[in-house]
Amino acid sequence: MMRKNKRISVTQIAKELNVTRRTIFRIIDTLKSQNRIRRIGDLKSGTWEVIE
Structure with a gap:
């Protein structure tokens, strides 16, 4: 995810992976x-x- 979007937020990652921040x-x-x-x-x- 970080390779595709270097500005991705922790919140966005958590939502996509369905885990907590x-x-x-x-x-x-x-x-x-x-x-x-x-x-x-x-x-x-x-x-x-x-x-x-």
Whole structure:
């Protein structure tokens, strides 16, 4: 999802996957700690970068 839409919100991801926002935050934290994604810019207007 983040590859297709770099500006996708946590709320949008949660709705599409039918899980809570908290679950998405946990997944994002895991992916960030594994250096698989990173946030470019601030939380409101930034984008996600998927690291291969």
